[in-house]
Amino acid sequence: MKKLINHVDSVLTESLQGFATAHANIVTLDSAGRFVQRRHLKAGKVALISGGGSGHEPLHTGFIGHGMLDAACPGQVFTSPTPDQMLAAAEAVDTGTGVLFIVKNYSGDMMNFQMAADMLDRPHATVIVNDDVAVENSTYTTGRRGVAGTLLVERIVGAAAERGMGLADLKALGDAVNKNTASMGVALSSCTVPAAGSPTFHISDDEMEVGVGIHGEPGRRRVKLGSADEIAAELTGAALRDLELRSGQEVFLLVNGFGGTPLMELYVMVNAAHKVLEGSGVKAVRHLTGSYVTSLEMAGCSITICAADQPTLELWDSPLHTAALRWGM
Amino acid sequence: MKKLINHVDSVLTESLQGFATAHANIVTLDSAGRFVQRRHLKAGKVALISGGGSGHEPLHTGFIGHGMLDAACPGQVFTSPTPDQMLAAAEAVDTGTGVLFIVKNYSGDMMNFQMAADMLDRPHATVIVNDDVAVENSTYTTGRRGVAGTLLVERIVGAAAERGMGLADLKALGDAVNKNTASMGVALSSCTVPAAGSPTFHISDDEMEVGVGIHGEPGRRRVKLGSADEIAAELTGAALRDLELRSGQEVFLLVNGFGGTPLMELYVMVNAAHKVLEGSGVKAVRHLTGSYVTSLEMAGCSITICAADQPTLELWDSPLHTAALRWGM
Numbered sequence A, B: 001m002k003k004l005i006n007h008v009d010s011v012l013t014e015s016l017q018g019f020a021t022a023h024a025n026i027v028t029l030d031s032a033g034r035f036v037q038r039r040h041l042k043a044g045k046v047a048l049i050s051g052g053g054s055g056h057e058p059l060h061t062g063f064i065g066h067g068m069l070d071a072a073c074p075g076q077v078f079t080s081p082t083p084d085q086m087l088a089a090a091e092a093v094d095t096g097t098g099v100l101f102i103v104k105n106y107s108g109d110m111m112n113f114q115m116a117a118d119m120l121d122r123p124h125a126t127v128i129v130n131d132d133v134a135v136e137n138s139t140y141t142t143g144r145r146g147v148a149g150t151l152l153v154e155r156i157v158g159a160a161a162e163r164g165m166g167l168a169d170l171k172a173l174g175d176a177v178n179k180n181t182a183s184m185g186v187a188l189s190s191c192t193v194p195a196a197g198s199p200t201f202h203i204s205d206d207e208m209e210v211g212v213g214i215h216g217e218p219g220r221r222r223v224k225l226g227s228a229d230e231i232a233a234e235l236t237g238a239a240l241r242d243l244e245l246r247s248g249q250e251v252f253l254l255v256n257g258f259g260g261t262p263l264m265e266l267y268v269m270v271n272a273a274h275k276v277l278e279g280s281g282v283k284a285v286r287h288l289t290g291s292y293v294t295s296l297e298m299a300g301c302s303i304t305i306c307a308a309d310q311p312t313l314e315l316w317d318s319p320l321h322t323a324a325l326r327w328g329m
Helices: A007-023 A083-094 A107-120 A149-162 A166-181 A227-243 A263-281 A310-317 B008-024 B083-093 B107-119 B147-161 B167-179 B228-243 B263-279 B308-319
Strands: A027-029 A036-038 A047-054 A071-076 A099-104 A123-127 A181-187 A207-210 A219-222 A250-257 A283-290 A301-306 A320-322 B025-027 B035-040 B048-055 B071-078 B099-104 B126-129 B181-187 B207-210 B221-224 B250-257 B283-290 B300-307 B320-322
Touching: A007 A027, A007 A036, A007 A071, A007 B167, A007 B263, A007 B283, A027 B308, A036 A083, A047 A107, A047 A149, A047 A263, A071 A083, A071 B107, A071 B207, A083 A107, A099 A107, A099 A149, A099 A166, A107 A123, A123 A149, A123 A166, A123 B107, A123 B167, A149 A181, A149 A250, A149 A301, A149 A310, A166 A181, A181 A250, A207 A227, A219 A250, A227 A263, A227 A301, A250 A310, A263 A301, A263 B008, A283 A310, A283 B008, A301 B048, A310 B099, B008 B025, B008 B035, B008 B071, B035 B083, B048 B083, B048 B107, B048 B147, B071 B083, B083 B107, B083 B126, B083 B250, B099 B107, B099 B147, B107 B126, B126 B147, B126 B167, B147 B167, B147 B181, B147 B250, B147 B283, B147 B300, B181 B228, B228 B263, B250 B263, B250 B308, B263 B283, B263 B300, B283 B308
Parallel strands: A047 A071, A047 A099, A099 A123, A250 A283, B048 B071, B048 B099, B099 B126, B250 B283
Antiparallel strands: A027 A036, A036 A071, A181 A207, A181 A301, A207 A219, A250 A301, B025 B035, B035 B071, B181 B207, B181 B300, B207 B221, B250 B300
């Protein structure tokens, strides 16, 4: 295992400390390391909290700030955070207007966020993200997995919360964005969890895992490596079929790297995805391209399509100030 | 070779097309593919042009836009662009106020930018970036290499150009920022150039290349993999010694991933670098952490230190709108 670390046991702590130091104008790190929170809370705003296993950076800590999350609870690498982390985060960032949890659909996360919600003596609701159309049920999941589409839910709901939307409406908006979002990914290499010390899975030099999960979980099939055009056709096609979009529909297009794929290749995939979208009469009107929801150093990418309308586009475009995404301020 | 591509020969073209499509609000791609330029030119502003071999994305195309570059000329992967690319770019983006070339110190780039400058019938000047303190002379270089510090030069000079600074002053500012900037990197794995099809160099499972170049060129030494703290001490220490900073000096700290290293590890390196800076009485007042000047999918990182003062901090903080970096607008 070749990694830029000191000790396997301290990777998360040291990484969070580095993150909090580098972005001290945006976030603070809880003294016990249980959560990262927005430095400047906004009174009267519903608090948005997400979290999950680490190793997907910048998700979720990189999305804390104006127009997105109020707190994120990082578990160890690919391991759910504990209910006490979410409870502590909720108590730290709720200004009395309630808490919205945004949870990726994995069994551990679901159970622990549910336990936290049950114990929380404040108004709260939960949006579950399950945008991965690759497989129904999976290694760590009952039902579909939550993957890169989580970013879109966090952003659009975060922008609405910033504008003062109430808890029930935010929950409804988050559910609607999730329903309008579909993703699928492909892996060309495995990743190595520091505590494990060896690759999560084996893949041959000429193979790819189509429909891979963001922890390296198996997807739909293991086949010979295809061309960018073939891969884009399969990933984009699966997302489009799931969403059943009408011709002329405007969409957000997120081409997301898993960590080990150069940006140069991600833009080849953008170009390839565009050909598929054009062939379907669908128009990408907002683009996000980069490694935003990662699986450590796994090579590969996912394609996420989210149906856009005027309200969601306006929310997307509104001011945003996080470590990983920033515009308008 | 496992890459998300269609054909080795079309990687660059397709990637540029994807880039131009995704960022159509910021850039346009020359119809012959020779350069990418800022969509909305600003009359009376000195035009900033950079370029170099591809494979370092988001450098340089990702830094085109308000507050940074006006055009970038991408060569094939790790191959210098040709003089006609720079000439065409200069003719496209010069609004009559002159052209400043920002060139990383590699023999091919130096020769071709010089040829373009000699042929250019417009006021022009050139800033040469050579921030890599690892080695004097190298595989592709006479003198020190230009690496991640290029980003700082492009940003600070770009901000000054946006404010209306003239050509001679921009040249002097760029030279000063370059002189105040020092970088050094480490590689844990090689990268694979698509046209070559096999790794650029071999490195054992327990080794690292200290002082590596951004094309995988040899650095100072090949040694056993060290801890994050040890690596940060060597890289940061080398940069600090080069700059001979006084205690109390404020600096920009850029922890730059080479493409295959997870963000989680880069923040471990931020944390480690901070300990070294504190020990030297130097204070990082601006941070940039991410894979900005890459070597395709190479694992590893570089650390760049740039001495800051009030004018450069103000320029850094001024509005910026590029594909890869954006704030204040």
